[in-house]
Amino acid sequence: MERLNSTEAARTWINGSWNDGGTKRQAVSPSTGQPLGYYLDIGPDEAQLAIEAARTAFDTTRWPKDRSVRSRALFELADEVAKRVDKMATMLSREGGKLLAQTHWELSLTVEWLRYAAATALLQTGGRALEASPGMHFISDPEPLGVVGVISPWNSPIILSVRAVAPALAAGCTVVLKMPGQTALTNALFAEAVAAVESLPPGVLNVITETGSIGASMLVDSPQVDMISYTGSTKVGRVIAANGAKTLKRLNLELGGKAPLVVFDDADLDAVVPQIVMALVAMNGQFCCTGSRVLAQRGIADRLRAALIEAYQKVRLGESEDPQAQLGPLIDKASVRRVDAVVAEAASYADILVRGGPVDEGPLAAGAFYRPSLIEVQDLSAYVIQAEVFGPVQTFEVFEDEADAIERANATEFGLAASVFSSDTARCRRVGKAIRAGHIWMNCWGVMSEHFEQSGFKQSGIGVLCGPRAIEQFQEIKVYAAVEEPLTAS
Incomplete structure (x- = not known):
């Protein structure tokens, strides 16, 4: 799909189909100031459709229950992104201004992070069984948290989206991914990769693009959304934390830095x-x-x-x-x-x-x-x-x-x-x-691996992403108890 200088607007992906809603806007190159193409900037109607699609998919499909389906879908998504690395890197470079070598590295690393999450989906994490005392048995079982709203920034929109989306999907959650308008054409290429994953049920991963913050605010405020994962400024992170508290949202925040x-x-x-x-x-x-x-x-x-x-x-x-x-x-x-x-x-x-x-x-x-x-x-x-x-x-x-x-x-x-x-x-x-x-x-700078966690201290964030602990951010723990002989009042 070539979008450069085209009058066709890049669309959003909601509930397993392309959505034509939103306001048509122009994407502009920060290198030249020249137009690159057009995209649809979502409004509250599209945001609500995406939220409802994710909620329905979590409540009615096998996705939260079948880890093999989740792993297969994530491996397929990795393959689809891999097919588009060159095209996505070029578009991200043109839209976001980053040098092509850096965007190519970023997209290649994204594929590895998706594959890591696909493998993680098959692993049992956080659960255990114990006979706590004679005849008294306990089992703890991790379950997917629910619907996750992922709000990603424009500086690294694909890899920083996948860093949260991949473990959320691996855990069995469904996702509304709110991506930035500054990289709308790149977002659409990622949505194309999502659309090509045949094993991904409709509504499990919804990809929307927004220039403003109405849709993001709806994700934070909605009682249908169980968790927010946000990457961006500390100032906005504090607003999200305050507003998310009204519905007791779980939060995963990677915020500002001053390295x-x-x-x-x-x-x-x-x-x-x-x-x-x-x-x-x-x-x-x-x-x-x-x-x-x-x-x-x-x-x-x-x-x-x-x-x-x-x-x-x-x-x-x-x-x-x-x-x-x-x-x-x-x-x-x-x-x-x-x-x-x-x-x-x-x-x-x-x-x-x-x-x-x-x-x-x-x-x-x-x-x-x-x-x-x-x-x-x-x-x-x-x-x-x-x-x-x-x-x-x-x-x-x-x-x-x-x-x-x-x-x-x-x-x-x-x-x-x-x-x-x-x-x-x-x-x-x-x-x-x-x-x-x-x-x-x-004695180095910027070295990262999908095998190890990323987290912030102080005002730089809450929670971790990447590494084996990332999936736990998107899980609840349910405990089952059983006794060999019923307890009595005596």
Whole structure:
């Protein structure tokens, strides 16, 4: 299905069929500002149809009861996504602005995560049997929680959707997946893969696209929805938590991040600098684990500062499909203005080492491009240290010793990820253990596996995704008890 420059609008997938409801809108490339195609932006009617379809599928089909059906469907979905990796990666690169190599990696990893969930569906998790005392037997049995609303972000819409959708389906839940309007044409390609899975009953997985938040709010408020899995900002996560409490929703939230990159003076700078640069420019700085803070020990600070200044001044910007580009555009011009305002304000209280900014001239001027900025600041209360900027803006801070590094690393409300660079592995482990974050990278950045959990500490989230514990997030535990002889009052 080729959607580029077509008048045909990408549709949503509800209850096992394509839905023509919603408002027709235009998808635009952040690299060029040019239209890519059209999509249907759902409204409350379509959201309600999707909720009811998921509820009916959970209550009336074999899906919650038959793990072999679930595993087969997930393996089939993995195969269908695999067939479309190149097309989906290209479209995601054009719509979202990420470099093509990054979107291709993301889609390939999505296939592996689906296959992992398919295997997990066949495993017994969380259940046990015990004769607690003579003649008194107990069995605990995990059951699917029910209908799950998954609300995914625009920065990595497929893999971050699948990260929640796959274990939810493996557990036996049904899903309404609310995807962002910024990547609507990519969403439609994923929905095509879903539509091609013959073993997936109608209503089990519904894929809707929304630019605003009416449908998302309906998922959070609906008594027919048992759980919300949301990836996005901490601010919105708090709203979801408050509103979801009205119906006692179970929540799985992966929220904001402000990842510190702690560099000790025994680190190998030749190896560290490329890692730090990648931690900032990957996904154009629009990633919850973006390495937005560099913490340098004083003995190495001058050399590291100089190396980063040189590196960021040389970063090559380019359209998302430019193989020579290191940094693509932000998602839109509004984001460029927002990020630039943060850097401009920082000039009043910090030392701007590299003043990035919008690209206003030349062939890239029509796109939402922003050159990277590096800002030196010691005041831990500074906005640029405390806020998730969501763009290629990095702070540079100097610390004295391990205790100072740990205090600085823990100084924000976030706790999603961190990196520690040192030739002393024991130090990496020791400092990593003291940093309150769910993912600690030692002498690296951004390394992830479907075999291990992803979680956030502090204000970075609730619950886990990926790994063997992910399926448990979408299950209830029911306990059965039996006695060999009936209990009596005596």
